Amino acid sequence: MPQFFLNKRLIILLVSIIILVALIGFSLRDREELTWPEQFVKDTTGLVQSMVSRPAHYVAGFFESLKDLQNTYEENKELKKHLDDIARTEAKLYSLERENAELKEILEIEESLGDYEPMQATIISRSPDRLWHEMIIINKGKSHGVEKNMAVMTSRGLIGKVKSTTPFTSTVQLLSALDPTNRISAAVQGKEKPLYGTIEGYDKENEWLLLKGLPIDAKIKEGENVITSGLGGVFPADVPIGKVHEVVPDEFGLNQTAYVKPEADLYNIEHVMILTRGMTMPPESENNEEAEGENL
Amino acid sequence: MKRYLVPLLLAFLFVFEGLFAQLWPADWFNGDYIFVPRFLIIALLFLSIYGSMKHGIMYGFIFGLMFDMVYTEIIGIYLFMFPLAVYIFWNIMRLVDTNIIVVSVVSIICVALLESGVYLMNLLIHIANMDFSSFSKIRLIPTLILNFSFILLFAYPFKRQFEKFADSLRND
Numbered sequence: 001m002p003q004f005f006l007n008k009r010l011i012i013l014l015v016s017i018i019i020l021v022a023l024i025g026f027s028l029r030d031r032e033e034l035t036w037p038e039q040f041v042k043d044t045t046g047l048v049q050s051m052v053s054r055p056a057h058y059v060a061g062f063f064e065s066l067k068d069l070q071n072t073y074e075e076n077k078e079l080k081k082h083l084d085d086i087a088r089t090e091a092k093l094y095s096l097e098r099e100n101a102e103l104k105e106i107l108e109i110e111e112s113l114g115d116y117e118p119m120q121a122t123i124i125s126r127s128p129d130r131l132w133h134e135m136i137i138i139n140k141g142k143s144h145g146v147e148k149n150m151a152v153m154t155s156r157g158l159i160g161k162v163k164s165t166t167p168f169t170s171t172v173q174l175l176s177a178l179d180p181t182n183r184i185s186a187a188v189q190g191k192e193k194p195l196y197g198t199i200e201g202y203d204k205e206n207e208w209l210l211l212k213g214l215p216i217d218a219k220i221k222e223g224e225n226v227i228t229s230g231l232g233g234v235f236p237a238d239v240p241i242g243k244v245h246e247v248v249p250d251e252f253g254l255n256q257t258a259y260v261k262p263e264a265d266l267y268n269i270e271h272v273m274i275l276t277r278g279m280t281m282p283p284e285s286e287n288n289e290e291a292e293g294e295n296l
Numbered sequence: 297m298k299r300y301l302v303p304l305l306l307a308f309l310f311v312f313e314g315l316f317a318q319l320w321p322a323d324w325f326n327g328d329y330i331f332v333p334r335f336l337i338i339a340l341l342f343l344s345i346y347g348s349m350k351h352g353i354m355y356g357f358i359f360g361l362m363f364d365m366v367y368t369e370i371i372g373i374y375l376f377m378f379p380l381a382v383y384i385f386w387n388i389m390r391l392v393d394t395n396i397i398v399v400s401v402v403s404i405i406c407v408a409l410l411e412s413g414v415y416l417m418n419l420l421i422h423i424a425n426m427d428f429s430s431f432s433k434i435r436l437i438p439t440l441i442l443n444f445s446f447i448l449l450f451a452y453p454f455k456r457q458f459e460k461f462a463d464s465l466r467n468d
Binding site for chain 1 (some may be wrong): 307310311312313314316317318319321327330341362364366367368369370371372373375376381414415418421422423424425426430434435444459
């Protein structure tokens with residue numbers, strides 16, 4: 001009898017390992033869309049999560065404001081200093097924007113890769129399995145027009161891209177994820193011309209992003225801006241990512257790797273913007289006709 | 297009503313883990329350490345010892361699958377690890393005395409086993425690329441500290457709740 005039980009246990013273990021490997025293999029594939037049970041579970045939990053997260057945020061927000069009050073005086077002094085600079089930059093920006101519009105008119109360019117439409121979203125949850133899965137769940141989904149691989153940013157800079165969507169929520173993979181398939185085409189705003197590379201990988205210990213594939217002869221200085229390049233995918237161009245911290249030759253000496261300090265805070269995120277590239281949008285007239293048709 | 301209290305408590309802990317990860321001030325100590333809430337598995341371990349082992353394993357499967365779907369998008373890891381952790385815990389508890397201090401210590405050991413198991417699996421599928429020493433410094437030890445303080449606070453309420461649950465099962 002004991003022999004039989006031992007065998008039964010062994011068989012259960014073996015079968016479950018086979019199922020485990022099959023399931024992991026299935027979910028590791030580069031999937032276009034989640035299966036419907038997954039979407040259903042995510043949407044249901046998303047509903048509960050958004051109900052719970054709102055009041056929790058109010059309570060957390062209250063304590064945070066109390067903490068903020070403590071150093072208001074210091075901050076105010078600092079901000080006043082910056083304010084003088086801002087007036088000057090704003091004036092400059094205004095004239096540059098007008099000049100840009102005029103020049104575009106001359107060249108008859110209507111759209112550029114840098115055009116995007118921001119969509120506001122709020123975080124309802126975050127994956128507790130941090131370090132392996134740096135993901136956040138937001139309250140906008142397929143029915144609001146979110147698609148896979150769209151760029152997501154806070155007011156300060158890029159934080160990640162949409163990993164998957166369900167009808168009412170979507171999951172965003174942050175830049176700090178260790179996942180090697182998490183790649184973003186980026187460029188260094190050099191003195192003369194932009195230098196292209198890809199953001200791949202994250203150094204947890206120093207909190208640096210790795211910008212790989214930069215040309216070996218390029219001279220990149222510390223503190224230069226890194227932005228999205230807008231090449232490929234649905235990413236818009238010119239979204240700030242961070243600043244170059246250090247440049248080293250890569251392991252084979254063919255390329256350079258830049259360590260980039262991310263601009264956005266990847267920890268305390270509350271509101272995000274999902275960016276829809278303006279250029280891939282269908283023409284205006286089509287939308288209007290559809291809308292009119294529905295009204296009739 | 298009492299019948300639904302346990303699944304409701306587990307579902308609340310499941311949602312709460314996500315909320316906790318979001319609201320926890322992650323930039324403590326420069327964000328060098330990662331505190332992973334493992335409250336759900338602690339509740340499952342207590343359920344298996346004070347409530348019933350069968351229910352512990354069953355809820356382990358259900359919530360493991362949900363955890364995989366919602367929080368990691370890789371189905372299989374927690375689906376496998378949650379019931380396994382409950383099973384190992386229950387087998388250890390059969391050998392030793394079941395007073396609340398021993399249960400607490402063994403459950404923190406099982407949380408450590410779960411964390412290491414998840415790390416090993418992620419290492420196998422190339423999601424983690426970190427050696428064990430930095431993993432234990434960055435994630436394992438802070439996680440154990442956080443969860444041990446959770447156990448200190450909730451061990452007794454959990455015990456009472458699950459014993460009531462076991463009583464109601466026996467009466468049926």
